[in-house]
Each structure stands twice: as C-alpha cells, then as structure tokens.
Amino acid sequence: MTSKASQATEASQPTKATTPPLWLLAELTYQCPLHCPYCSNPVNMEETFNELSTSQWKKVFREAREMGAVQLGFSGGEPLLRKDLEELVAYARELGFYTNLITSGIGMTEKRIAKLKDAGLDHIQLSFQSANADVNDLIGNKRHSFKQKLNIAKLVKAYNYPMVLNFCITAQNIREIEEVMTLSTELKADFVELATVQYYGWAYENREHLLPTQSQLVEAEQAINRYRDQQSGGPKFMFVTPDYYENRPKACMNGWGTTFLTVTPDGSALPCHSAKILPLTFPNVKDSSVQNIWEHDFSFNHFRGDDWMPSPCKTCDEKDKDFGGCRCQAFLLTGDMHKTDPVCDKSPDHHLMKTITDKAGQQASSTLKFRTVKNNIPVKMIQDLTV
Ligand code: SF4
Ligand code: SF4
Numbered sequence: 001m002t003s004k005a006s007q008a009t010e011a012s013q014p015t016k017a018t019t020p021p022l023w024l025l026a027e028l029t030y031q032c033p034l035h036c037p038y039c040s041n042p043v044n045m046e047e048t049f050n051e052l053s054t055s056q057w058k059k060v061f062r063e064a065r066e067m068g069a070v071q072l073g074f075s076g077g078e079p080l081l082r083k084d085l086e087e088l089v090a091y092a093r094e095l096g097f098y099t100n101l102i103t104s105g106i107g108m109t110e111k112r113i114a115k116l117k118d119a120g121l122d123h124i125q126l127s128f129q130s131a132n133a134d135v136n137d138l139i140g141n142k143r144h145s146f147k148q149k150l151n152i153a154k155l156v157k158a159y160n161y162p163m164v165l166n167f168c169i170t171a172q173n174i175r176e177i178e179e180v181m182t183l184s185t186e187l188k189a190d191f192v193e194l195a196t197v198q199y200y201g202w203a204y205e206n207r208e209h210l211l212p213t214q215s216q217l218v219e220a221e222q223a224i225n226r227y228r229d230q231q232s233g234g235p236k237f238m239f240v241t242p243d244y245y246e247n248r249p250k251a252c253m254n255g256w257g258t259t260f261l262t263v264t265p266d267g268s269a270l271p272c273h274s275a276k277i278l279p280l281t282f283p284n285v286k287d288s289s290v291q292n293i294w295e296h297d298f299s300f301n302h303f304r305g306d307d308w309m310p311s312p313c314k315t316c317d318e319k320d321k322d323f324g325g326c327r328c329q330a331f332l333l334t335g336d337m338h339k340t341d342p343v344c345d346k347s348p349d350h351h352l353m354k355t356i357t358d359k360a361g362q363q364a365s366s367t368l369k370f371r372t373v374k375n376n377i378p379v380k381m382i383q384d385l386t387v
Contacts, residue, residue: 015295015296015301016257016301016304016305017257017294017295017300017301017304018258019258019259020067020068020069020294021064021067021068021069021259021260021261021290021294022068022069022070022071022259022260023069023070023071023073023259023260023261024060024061024064024069024071024072024073024097024261024262024263025073025075025260025261025262025263025273026057026060026061026072026073026074026075026088026263027041027075027076027077027262027263027264027265027273028051028057028074028075028076028077028079028081028082028085028088028265029051029076029077029078029079029081029082029265030042030076030077030264030265031076031077031078031081032076032077032078032081032104032371033078033081033104033106033107033142033145034078034104034106034129034140034141034142034145034371035140035141035142035370035371035372036129036139036140036141036168036202036370036371037139037202037203037205037206037209037210037368037369037370037371038168038170038197038202038203038206038210039201039202039203039371040198040200040201040202040203040273040274041076041077041201041202041371042201042276042277043201043202043204043205050265050266051082051265051266052263052265052266052267052285052286054084054087054088056267056285056286057084057088058088058091059285060263060267060285060290061088061091061092061095061097062095063285063289063290063291064261064290065095065096065097066291067290067291067294069097069261070096070097070098071097071098071100072092072097072098072099072100073100073101073102074088074089074099074100074101074102075102076102076103076265077265078103078104078106078107079101079102079103080103080106080107080108080112081107085101085116086112086115086116086118086119087119089101089116089119089120089121090118090119090120093119093120093121093122094120098122098123099120099121099122099123100122100123100124100125101116101121101123101124101125102125102127102166103124103125103126103127104126104127104140104145104149105126105127105148105149105152105153106142106145106148106149108148108152108155110155113152113155113156113159114159117159117160117161121161122161122162123161123162123164124156124161124162124163124164125163125164125165125166126149126152126153126156126163126164126165126166127165127166127167127168128146128149128165128166128167128180128183129145129146129167129168129173130146130167130172130173130176130180131167131173131176131179131180131182131183132146132173132176132179133146133147134146135172135173135176136149139170139172139173141370150187153165153187153189154187157187157188162190162191163187163188163189163190163191164189164190164191164192164193165184165187165189165191165192165193165235166192166193166195167180167184167192167193167194167195168195168196168197169194169195169196169197169212169220170196170197170209170210170211170212171209171210171211171212171213171216171360171361172209172210174196174212174216174217174220175216177194177220177223177224178223178227180192180194181194181223181224181227181235181237184235184237185231185234185235188235189235190235190236191235191236191238192235192236192237192238193238193240194220194224194237194238194239194240195238195240196212196217196239196240196241196242197210197211197242198242198243199211199242199244199329199332200274200277200328200329200332201274202369202371204332205369206368206369207356208356208359208360208362209367209368210368211242211244211356211357211359211360211361212242212360212361213357213360213361214245214357214360216361217241217242217245220239221239221241224237224239243329243343244343244353244356244357245353245357246343247343247344247345248318248321248322248343248344248345249322249324249325249326249329249341249343249344250322250325250326250343251321251322251323252272252322252323252325252326252327252328252329252341253271253272255304255323256271256272256300256302256303256304256323256327257271257294257300257301257303257304258304260272261290261294262275263285264276266284267284267285267286268282268283268284268285269282269283269284269285269290269293269294269297269300270282271299271300271303272327272328274328275299275327275328277328277331277332278327278328278331278337279331279337280298280299280302280337281298281299282297282299283297283299303327306319306323306324308338309324310324310338310339310340312340312346312347313340316346322341322344324340324341325340325341325343325344326341326343329341329342329343330342333349333352333356334349334352
C-alpha cells in the first residue's frame with residue numbers, strides 16, 4: 001500500500017462540492033448470518049464490534065436530510081440484525097426519506113415485516129444466491145436459507161411492498177440464468193437485478209473463482225434477451241456485467257463525492273462503500289457533522305472535479321462521462337489510486353485486464369474463501385460447484 005495522501009485539516013479545505021449527497025447508504029452492521037464469498041464488505045471486519053448507536057444514526061439521517069438527501073438505503077451485512085431497525089426506519093420516514101431495505105431475508109418474520117410496514121418502509125430489495133436451493137445454500141453457506149428466502153419473498157408481496165430481487169451472478173451460477181428469470185417471474189418480482197459481481201472486498205479475494213468467462217457472459221445475455229422477447233408483463237430484468245471485459249470504465253458513483261454517501265457501521269463516512277481500502281484517512285460522523293464532512297473533508301474533495309486526473313484522462317473528451325473510472329479499481333489493480341482505471345483501453349495499464357480475464361473459469365470453486373469475521377470456513381460442501 002502506498003503512503004497516505006497528504007491531508008490537511010477539514011477546516012482548511014475549501015469545498016468543491018456542487019451538489020448535496022442525494023443517496024445515503026447506512027451500513028448498519030457488518031454482521032450477517034450468511035458467508036457469501038463475493039460479499040462487498042471489507043475483508044478486515046474489525047468494525048463489526050464498534051457500531052453506531054441508535055441516536056448516532058438518527059443524527060446522521062437528520063444532518064443528511066437537512067442537506068437535501070432523499071434516498072436512504074438500510075444495508076449491511078444484514079440490517080435485520082439491528083433490533084432498532086424499525087425505529088430507524090420510522091425516524092427516516094418522519095424526516096421525509098424514501099427508504100429501502102437491502103436484505104438477505106434471513107431473520108425476517110411476518111411480525112417484523114408488518115412492523116416495518118407500520119414504520120413506513122417503502123421498498124425491499126431481497127438477495128438470492130441462486131435459483132437452485134442447494135446452490136443457494138452452498139454459496140451463502142447456510143442450510144435452508146433458500147426456503148426462508150422464498151417465504152420472505154411471498155411476504156414482501158403479501159404486504160404490498162415493491163420488490164426488487166438481486167441475484168449475484170458468478171461463474172458458479174451463470175449457467176442457470178433462465179431458472180433465475182423463471183423463479184423471479186413466479187415470485188412476482190417487480191425488478192430483478194442480475195448483477196455480475198463487482199470485484200471489491202471478498203469478491204476481489206475470490207476473483208479468479210468467481211469471474212465468468214466472456215463466452216459465459218455472452219450466452220447469459222442471449223438467454224436474457226430470449227426470455228425478455230417472450231415476456232408479456234412480469235418483472236423488469238436488469239443485467240449488470242463486470243466491466244473487466246469492457247473498454248471503458250463505469251462512471252463510478254456518478255463521480256466521486258457528487259451523489260452518494262456511505263456511512264459504515266463504525267461511523268466512517270465514505271464517498272463509496274469500498275473506499276476504505278484507499279490510502280486516504282476518512283472522517284467519522286462521531287467527530288464531525290455530515291455537512292462538514294461532505295463539503296470540507298480532504299478525502300471527499302480529493303477526487304472531485306478533474307484537477308487530480310492523470311494523463312490520458314486529463315485531456316480526454318470522455319472525462320465527463322466516466323470521471324476516469326473507479327478509484328478503488330485503479331488502486332486494487334495498479335497500486336496507485338490516482339491512475340486511470342485500467343479497464344479503459346486508453347490506460348497504459350489496460351494490458352492488466354487481459355491477464356486477469358485469461359484466468360477466468362480456471363479455478364476450482366472448492367478453494368473459494370467464504371466471508372467470515374474469524375477464520376475461513378471449511379469449504380468441503382461447495383466442491384460440487386467446481387466450474
Ligand atoms: S453479500 Fe452475503 S454475506 Fe455479504 S452481507 Fe450480503 S448476504 Fe451477507
Ligand atoms: S482516458 Fe480516462 S476519461 Fe478518457 S475514457 Fe479512459 S478513463 Fe475515461
């Protein structure tokens with residue numbers, strides 16, 4: 001890791017913020033009953049044990065809302081593990097947020113779903129690991145979790161929530177994309193994210209096992225298009241591909257410090273949920289107001305605008321489209337967070353992408369590392385998923 005970028009005190013930083021944080025992601029806890037090997041939570045989860053209190057979260061919501069934030073995602077880990085979830089949802093609704101619960105469904109009960117409805121929760125996004133019960137339970141490393149998720153999906157509809165289903169697509173489950181679409185239709189989902197894993201956190205650790213090959217992605221896309229063509233009504237399917245096979249990077253977070261604010265369980269404020277891996281010191285909501293952080297903190301200003309950009313981004317006529325790509329990806333792949341995202345074929349590091357994608361589909365799933373706060377879980381039970 002390179003040394004930390006030099007940082008001045010927040011008071012000495014003139015703001016470069018031109019918009020408020022419209023989207024607040026509250027990562028209430030990193031604890032989770034599942035152990036997905038593609039989890040975007042940090043690999044080092046010491047923060048799990050130093051969570052913000054109910055009143056500290058309320059302060060964050062109040063301050064973000066006063067600045068103009070409109071969407072609030074309750075995420076984790078598994079946010080249902082927070083006993084104060086209903087209280088936090090009710091408070092957020094009172095402030096006028098549109099609220100979204102991002103959950104694995106494990107730990108949800110009918111009593112809780114009814115209480116969340118009373119609290120004013122607007123929207124539920126439920127994740128599945130697979131459309132196949134055995135594969136689902138193996139990937140999440142929890143027996144009977146598929147059955148629980150099916151029950152929760154039915155309750156979500158019974159309580160009239162709009163329902164988004166999220167399937168993380170990897171080399172282990174990409175061949176069953178048609179089954180995923182059939183299941184989503186049966187469950188009467190409104191939207192379905194078929195989201196190929198993005199390689200951060202645990203997914204980065206397991207990248208060689210999880211990354212589908214290009215031909216698998218092409219076949220999956222063809223299957224999705226065939227399914228869409230014969231659909232009359234039913235869910236809207238969104239296929240999110242990994243940018244490792246692209247020639248231009250994603251417009252990460254719609255630009256650093258323009259739209260999204262993530263607050264982690266211990267109160268760290270981040271411009272994106274992966275940013276803590278970067279050699280920057282991030283502020284904490286326990287020490288400063290959301291407004292001070294957003295407008296004046298060095299880490300939030302550091303990649304705003306284009307002053308920081310290296311060549312070729314600096315003079316590129318596409319820099320307003322993708323903002324030079326993802327800072328975390330640049331750091332993970334090149335060791336320098338200031339470089340052009342190597343996904344871009346104008347980057348001098350673009351050759352790295354081929355080195356990575358050439359290895360796709362070659363690693364046995366039996367050596368996957370499951371997400372865990374302690375040591376790795378033995379992975380014998382997943383041996384049948386070898387790609
Ligand atoms: S990706 Fe899996 S392990 Fe990570 S928070 Fe979601 S359900 Fe839990
Ligand atoms: S050179 Fe930079 S700004 Fe231009 S397309 Fe590539 S990543 Fe985007």
